[in-house]
Amino acid sequence: QVQLVESGGGLVQAGGSRRLSCAASGGSFSIYTVGWFRQAPGKEREFVAASRSDGNTYYADSVKGRFTISRDNAKNTVYLQMNSLKPEDTAVYYCAARVGGLVVSSLSVYDYWGQGTQVTVSS
Numbered sequence: 001q002v003q004l005v006e007s008g009g010g011l012v013q014a015g016g017s018r019r020l021s022c023a024a025s026g027g028s029f030s031i032y033t034v035g036w037f038r039q040a041p042g043k044e045r046e047f048v049a050a051s052r053s054d055g056n057t058y059y060a061d062s063v064k065g066r067f068t069i070s071r072d073n074a075k076n077t078v079y080l081q082m083n084s085l086k087p088e089d090t091a092v093y094y095c096a097a098r099v100g101g102l103v104v105s106s107l108s109v110y111d112y113w114g115q116g117t118q119v120t121v122s123s
Contacts, residue, residue: 005023006094014085014122017082020093027097039092078095090121091119
C-alpha cells in the first residue's frame, strides 16, 4: 500500500513561483507513474502533469512551459515546480500514483491519492 503526502501549498502572488512535493511511502517508487491533478472550487479535478516510470513527462496545455514535474526516486519524492502562476491556477493540488502504465492523464487509472494541498494565487 502506497501512501502519498503532498506539501508546499500556500498563498502566492500572481507571477510568483511555488514548489509542491509529493512524498511516497510503502512502495518501490521508481516503478510508479506519478501524476499531479488539481481541483478548483466548483470544477472537476483535472490533469496537470505526470512523470512516468520510464522518465517521460507530460503536461496539460494550460501549464506547459510554466510547470515542471521532476522526481527523486532515492527520496521517493515527486516535485511540481510552478512558475508564472496565475489566479486561475488556484486549486487544491493532488498527487496520485500507479504502477507503470501508459495512460497518465486520466484520474481513473491511478490507484493511490494524496490528501491534497491548497495553492491560492492572488491577483
